[in-house]
Amino acid sequence: MAPTLAQPFDDSSALFDFVINQGNGVKGLSEMRLKALPKQYIQPLEERMCMANVQAQESIPIIDMSNWHNPEVAKSICKAASKWGFFQIVNHDVPVEVLENVKDATYKFFELPAEVKNNYSKDHSPSNNVRFGTSFTPQAEKALEWKDYLSLFYVSKEETSTLWPAVCREQVLDYMEKSEVVIKQLLQVLMKGLHVDEIDETKQSLLMGSMRTNLNYYPICPNPELTVGVGRHSDVSTLTILLQDEIGGLFVRGDDGDNWIHVPPIKGSLVINVGDALQIISNGKYRSVEHRVVANGSKNRIFVPIFVNPRPGDIIGPLPELVENGEKLIYKQVLYSDYVKYFFRKAHDGKKTVEFAEL
Numbered sequence: 557m558a559p560t561l562a563q564p565f566d567d568s569s570a571l572f573d574f575v576i577n578q579g580n581g582v583k584g585l586s587e588m589r590l591k592a593l594p595k596q597y598i599q600p601l602e603e604r605m606c607m608a609n610v611q612a613q614e615s616i617p618i619i620d621m622s623n624w625h626n627p628e629v630a631k632s633i634c635k636a637a638s639k640w641g642f643f644q645i646v647n648h649d650v651p652v653e654v655l656e657n658v659k660d661a662t663y664k665f666f667e668l669p670a671e672v673k674n675n676y677s678k679d680h681s682p683s684n685n686v687r688f689g690t691s692f693t694p695q696a697e698k699a700l701e702w703k704d705y706l707s708l709f710y711v712s713k714e715e716t717s718t719l720w721p722a723v724c725r726e727q728v729l730d731y732m733e734k735s736e737v738v739i740k741q742l743l744q745v746l747m748k749g750l751h752v753d754e755i756d757e758t759k760q761s762l763l764m765g766s767m768r769t770n771l772n773y774y775p776i777c778p779n780p781e782l783t784v785g786v787g788r789h790s791d792v793s794t795l796t797i798l799l800q801d802e803i804g805g806l807f808v809r810g811d812d813g814d815n816w817i818h819v820p821p822i823k824g825s826l827v828i829n830v831g832d833a834l835q836i837i838s839n840g841k842y843r844s845v846e847h848r849v850v851a852n853g854s855k856n857r858i859f860v861p862i863f864v865n866p867r868p869g870d871i872i873g874p875l876p877e878l879v880e881n882g883e884k885l886i887y888k889q890v891l892y893s894d895y896v897k898y899f900f901r902k903a904h905d906g907k908k909t910v911e912f913a914e915l
C-alpha cells in the first residue's frame with residue numbers, strides 16, 4: 557500500500573522499501589501523483605540536462621540499410637561509428653510489426669502488479685539472467701535515476717521458456733532473432749572498415765557472443781528538470797540496437813565539449829550505437845559516445861535496447877590485425893566479465909569505465 561503522507565519519503569529507508577523492496581519502482585511513485593520529486597532523485601546541478609547546451613542544428617546520421625553492400629553506404633556506417641558513435645538506420649530488415657509487438661509487450665510487463673514484477677527482482681528472481689529493477693545501481697548512487705527496467709540475458713530458448721515473463725517472452729525473442737540479421741550486416745561492414753575481411757568464430761564470439769535485452773520504462777515525473785532518466789554513460793556492449801517510442805528524450809554528446817544532440821524518434825527506425833567493447837577491440841577507431849536520457853513531465857516513455865556483447869569469459873583487446881599493423885595500442889587485454897563488473901559497481905560516470913582497459 558502506498559504511503560499517504562504529504563511528503564512521504566523524507567526517510568530514505570521508507571522510499572527504498574516502497575520502490576525497491578516492494579517492487580513498485582518509480583512507476584509506483586509516478587502513480588501516486590506526488591507534488592514534488594522525492595529528494596533522493598534530485599541530481600546535482602552538473603548532472604541535469606541544461607537545454608542551453610542542446611545543439612538543435614546538429615543531428616546524428618540516418619543511414620538507409622537497403623543498400624548496405626554499397627561501398628558508399630558502408631563508408632557512411634564506418635564514418636558514423638568513428639565520428640559520432642551513434643546513427644539511426646532505416647529500411648533495415650527488422651519488420652515493423654516485430655518492433656510494435658515488443659513495444660506492446662513492454663507496456664504489458666510494466667502494467668503487471670508490483671508483486672508480480674517483484675518476482676523478478678534481485679532478491680527474488682530465480683536467475684541472475686532475469687532482473688527487474690529500478691534506477692541503475694541504487695546502492696552505489698548518490699542520486700537515483702527515474703527509470704524502471706527488466707533485463708533479460710539470453711542463454712538458450714529452453715531457459716527463456718522457463719524463466720522469462722510470459723507477457724513479453726516471445727516478443728523479445730522475436731525482436732532479438734530478427735535483429736541478428738542487421739547486427740551481422742553492421743559488424744561485417746565495421747570489420748571491413750578495419751581491413752578485417754573475415755569474421756571467424758573467435759571474432760564472432762568477441763563481437764556478438766552474448767546478448768541482453770532491456771525493457772526500460774520512464775514514467776511521468778513530477779519535476780523532470782531536477783532529475784535524469786539515465787545519467788551520462790557509455791554502454792559496455794560492442795553495439796547497442798535501440799528501439800525508442802515516439803516520445804524522444806535521448807541525448808548524445810556532440811564533438812565539442814558540453815554540447816548535446818537529441819536523437820529524434822523516427823517511426824520504424826533503430827538507433828545504433830558503438831559500445832566500449834567495440835571501442836577497445838577497434839583500438840579507438842570506433843567510439844563509444846556518452847549519452848543520457850531526460851525525464852518527462854507529461855508522458856510515459858519506453859525504450860528497448862539490445863546490448864550485443866562479447867561472451868563474459870572472452871578476453872577483449874585490440875584485434876590482432878591492428879596489433880600486426882604496428883599501430884600504437886591504446887588498450888590492454890581485459891576479461892570482459894571484469895570490465896562489466898567494474899561498470900556495474902559504480903554509479904553512471906560518463907566515459908570513465910573505459911579507463912579500466914587503458915594502457
Ligand SMILES: O=C(O)CCC(=O)C(=O)O
Pocket residue numbers: 770772786791800805806847848849859861
Ligand atoms: O532509454 C534510452 O533512450 C537509452 C537507455 C540507455 O542508454 C541504456 O539503457 O543504456
Ligand SMILES: [Fe+2]
Pocket residue numbers: 789790791847
Ligand atoms: Fe546506454
